[in-house]
Amino acid sequence: MLGQRASTLLRRSPVWVAVVLLYVVAAIVSPAMLKPAQMLNILQVTAFLGLVATGQTLALLTGGIDLSVAGVVTMTNIIATSVMLGQDSRILPAVLCCLVAGAVVGIVNGILIAVLRVAPIIATLAMNSILFGAALVFTGGAPHGAAAGAFNVIGQGSAFGLPASAICWIVITLGVAFAMRRTTFGRWVYAVGANETAARLMGVPTRSVLVAAYALSATLAVLGGLLITAYVGNPSLGIGNQFLLTSVVAVVVGGTALTGGIGSVTATIAGALFVTELTSFTNVAQVSTGAQYVIQGVLIALSVVAYRMIGSRGTA
C-alpha cells in the first residue's frame, strides 16, 4: 500500500526522484554534502526561493508568467531595511508596508494582464524594471538601513532542529497547495489556465481570478523577500536579481506547464530544492558562476522537453 503510493508519487512527480538522485550524486562527488549542517543549510536557503517559486507557480498555472518577482524581492528588502532601521519596534510597520506594496504591485500586474490584455511577459518585465529603478532612485544607489535583530531570527534561527526559514516556507507553501487543490479559488485558477473562455462560460470570474493570482504571486515574493532580508540582515540592490531566473527554473523543473492549467505547488517545493541543491553542489565543486547560469539554462529547456515526453507516454 505504502509502496504503491510512493511509486504513484514518483510517476506523478519525477522531480522528487531527481531531487534524491542529484543529492546522491552530489554526495558521491563531495561527501561534505552528507553533513547534517549542509543539509540544514540547503533547507534554510531553499526557503527564499521556495516562497518566490510558489508564487511563480500560480502565475504559470494561469498560463502567464511573473518576471516582476525579482523586483518585488529587491523592493521588499529595501523597504523592510529602511523602515526597520535595525529596531525591533518597527518590525510590524515594516512588514505591513512590504505586504501592502507587494499587493499593489500584484494587483497592477493583474489589471494590466486581465483587463488591459497586456501580454504577461511584457507587463511583468516592465514592472520588474520599474521596481528596480524605483529601488535605485529611492536609495540613490547606496542603500542604508538594516533589519532588526528580532526579525533576523526567522531567517537565521531554528526551531525543532529545523531552520526557521524552512518552517515558514513549508507551512505557507503547504497552505497554498491546499488552497489550490481543495478550494473553489484554486480550481478556478486551474480552470482559467487550462481554458479561459470555457472558464468564463462556467461562470468563473476570470478577470478577478487573474488579478488575485498575480496579487498572490507578488505577495509570496514579498514573503520570500522578507525571509532573505532576515537571513542577510542588510539592504542590497542586487538581492532580487537571482530570482528572476531561478523562480522560473524551479517551477518548470517541478513540471508546471507554461501553457497553463497543469502543474502543482507541491512539485514546485521539489523544484526549488533541486535548484538549490544544484547551486550548492556546483559551489562545492567550484563551478564558476558563468557555468552555473549555463547549466540553469540547459535545465529549463531539458525539463520542458522531459515533461512533455513523460506526458505523451502517459496518455498514449
Add this chain to the structure above:
Amino acid sequence: MMLDAVQEEATGTSVADRLVAPNALELVGIKKSFGVVRALKGVSFACRPGEVHVLMGENGAGKSTLMRIIAGVWRPDAGVIRVRGAEVAIIGPRQSQDLGIAMVYQDTRLVPDLDVAQNIWLGREPGGAVLVDRAAMDRGAQAILDRLGIATLPLTARIRDLSVAERQIVEIARALTTDPSVLILDEPTSALDAAEIQHLFVIVRQLRAAGTAVIFISHRLPEVFAIADRITVLKDGEVVGTVDRDKVDHEQLVAMMVGREMALAYPPRATAPGAARLVVEDLSSDGRFEGVRFAARAGEVLGLGGIQGNGQSDVVRALFGLAPWTGRVMLDSTAVRLGTPARAIRAGIVYVPAERQKEGLFLPHSIRENTSLPHLRDWAGLGLIPAARERDVTRAAIERFATKTPSGEQSVASLSGGNQQKVVLGRWTVGDPKVFIFEDPTRGVDVATKLEIYRRIRTLAEAGAAVILVSSDLLELIGLSDRILVFSRGRVVNEVGGAEATEEGIVGSAVDAGTTALAGGGIKADGDAARATPATAPRRGGHAMVARYASAALLAALVLALGLATSRVSSFFLSPGNLSNIASQVAPLALVALGQFFVILLGGIDLSVGPLISLVTAIVSYTATGESLGGVVLAVVASLAAGLLTGALNAALVVRLRIPDLIATLSSYSIVFGLALIVRPSPGGLVGDRFLDIFSANVGPVPAAAIVVVVLFLLAELLLVRGRLGQRLYGVGSNAEAAHVVGIGTRAVRALAYVVCAICAAGAGLLIAARIGSGDPQAGASFTLASVTAVVVGGVSVFGGRGTAIGVLLGAIAVGVMQNALNLMHVSAYFQYVWTGGLTLIAVAGYSLRLSRRRAL
C-alpha cells in the same frame, strides 16, 4: 452488409470511368485517424474533368478531413491518391498545388493584415528572387476578379476590412491563380445570401465548362440539386454511395445521408407542453439581432433555425451573458437580471456551446474537475470543496450518461468526442436548471451517441425544463424540435411546427425573408447593413500608405515635440555635438530593436538579446585588443558567429523542440549570460583603437554606425512592403495557418526571424563594445527590455502581424531622445529603468485598448 454493397458499387463505377478517360482525381481506400477517433475508414472517391461533384454528409462525416488530405494539409494513414491516372504522394500544401489542386476553405484561410492582391498571390507572388512585382500582382489579380465578375473590389483593401462574402471571393480568386485542374470548394455558400450564391454558381459552371473538376461540399439539398452532376454521400467516415443527380430525388438522398434507422430514431415529440418558463420580449443587440420575442415552455424543445449566422446563435449567447442586449427576459414569470454567464447559471440557464473543446471543456483536467466546476460556488463559496459530494456527483453524472471511462479521475483529453460531450451534459444535469440551451449538441459525435443525446435532450424536456436547440444541421433541428423559429438577418421571420417542417421550407422562408428585407430596405438590421456595405474609402485601401504610416507619423510628431520642449529647457540639446551623441546612442538600440521586431512580428519574443550583447563585448575585448586589422576582423567574425549560434539555438528550441518562445529564450538568456560571465567574469579588457576607429567612425558630424543602421531599416521596410520576405513575415505573423495552407514554410520563416534577431543583437554588441571600450558581462542587461520598448512604442502589435520597420526606428529614436533629454535635465540615470518600464506598459496597454475599441465598433 448493405453498406458494403453500396460501396462496392461506387468503386465499380469509378473503375469503369477510368477506362474511358482518366479521372482528374481519384482516391482509393483513404484512412485517417486522430487518436482514437477514426475519421476516415477507407474512403474511395473519384472526380472527372469538367464535372461538378458534390460531396455530402453531416457534420463529422469526414468531408473536411478528406479534403484536407487532398489539399496536403494532413497526410492519410493509408490509401492511394491518383491525379490524372498517375499515383502521387501528397506530402504538403505546396505539392498539392503543384499537382493542380486548389482548395477554398469554408472558414477562409486569408491573412487579415495583407491586402486583396497580396492574399491572392500569397506564396506565389510574381517577381524576382527578392522583390515581388506589385504591378504584375495587381494586373493578374484584377484579371481574375474581372473573370469572376467582381471588378469593384479594391486590390489594396485589407482583408480584415472586407465582408465575409468578399473574403470568399478573394479565396476563390486565389485558388484560380494556379489555373487548377481540380478545385475544391468547402461549403462555400454557408456565408452567402441567395444572390451571392447564384453568382457563385455562374462561376462554378464557367469553370466546369473550361474542363475543371469541381468538388463542391455542401449539405443543403436545394443547392446540391442546382449545381451537381454527380453526388457522393459520406457518412461516419465511409462512402455510402455515388449517384448521378438525375437518378436520385430528395428522399433518397436524405435516406443515404442519415441512414434508415436514424431517420426513424428521433424521440417522440412533446404531447402537451406546460407553462412558459423562459419568456423573451423585444430582445435586441446592435448588429446581431433585433426585436426577437419568443416563449420556451416547460416540456418542449424549441428550435432556432435558418441559414447559419443569421442571429440564432447570437440570441442564445447573448441570453447567457456573452454579448450585450436590450429587452426583457422572464424566467417562470419573474423578470431576471442576466448579463454574465455566472448570473445566467445562477438563474437556472444552461448553455452548451457548439465548440465543445474550445468553450466547454478543460482538456488536461479530470472528468471530476470538469463536472464540478460551475457548481463549486454553490457548494462551497470560495472555500473548501466538499470532496465526497464532488465524487458522488461525478459518479452519478458518469452513470447517468453511461460515459465510457475507467474512473472520474480520467483526463477529458483522453476521451472520444462523444464521451466528451457526455461529460458536458453530465456537468449541466447536476441540480435542476430551468432552461437548457444546446448549440449543435451532436457535432463530431458518432451515430450511437447522437441517438442517445437526442433521447437525453427529450428526457430533460419531459422532466419539465424548457429546451432551446440551435442547430446548423436542419435534419436534426426538424427531427428534435416541437416548434422551430426561423431566423433571417437577426429577426424571427417564421414559426413552424416541428412535425410539419421541411428543410426546404426553413431555408426557403429564411431566404425569402432575406430578399424581401433587402428589397424593402427598412426592416434590415442596421449592424448587418454596416457590415455588408463597403466601408469608408481610406479603410479599404486607396490610401494604403497613409494607413500604414499613420501611427509612425504620430510618433514622429511626438518625438519632435519632445525635442522642441527639451531644446527650450537646454540650449545644448540641438547642438551638433549632442545630436551626434544621440545618434550614436540610438544606433545600437535601434539595431537590436530591428531584430526583436522580426520576432515580435511573428508573435514571439526574444529575451536573449541582452546577454548576447554582453557576450559580444566580452568577445571583442579579447580579440580586438591590438592595432591590427586582423584582430578587428576576427572580433567581427567571432561576434557574428556567436550571434548566429545563439539564433540557431533559439530557432532549434522554439521551432524544432516546440518550446514556447518565452521559456525557450529565457533558457538561452541564462546560457548566453553564463557564457558571457565565463568569458569575462567582471568588466575589463581594453578594446584596441583600430576597432574603435572603425566602429566609432563619423561621416562629417554623423556617426557612420547610425547611417548604416538607418540604411538597414530602409532596406527592411522595403523588404516588408515589396519583398517576398515581407509577405511571408506578415503572412505567418498574422495567420500562420493561412500561410501554411498556401505552402509557406512557416517553421523556416520563424527560424529565420530568430537568427536575424540574434545577428542584429550581435551587431549592436559590436557598437556597444566600441562605445564602452571594454568587455562587460552586464553591458547588454538593459537591452532586453529596451528593445521590446522600442518595438512596442513603434506601434508593433505584440500579437504579431502588424507593424512597420519605420515605426520601430522611430520608437528607438523616441527612447534615445527621451534618455538624452532627461540627462540634460539632470534627472538621475536611475530613472531610466522606471520610465522604460512605464513607457512599455503605456505603449502596449494603449495598443490593446485601441484594438478592443476597434473590435467593439
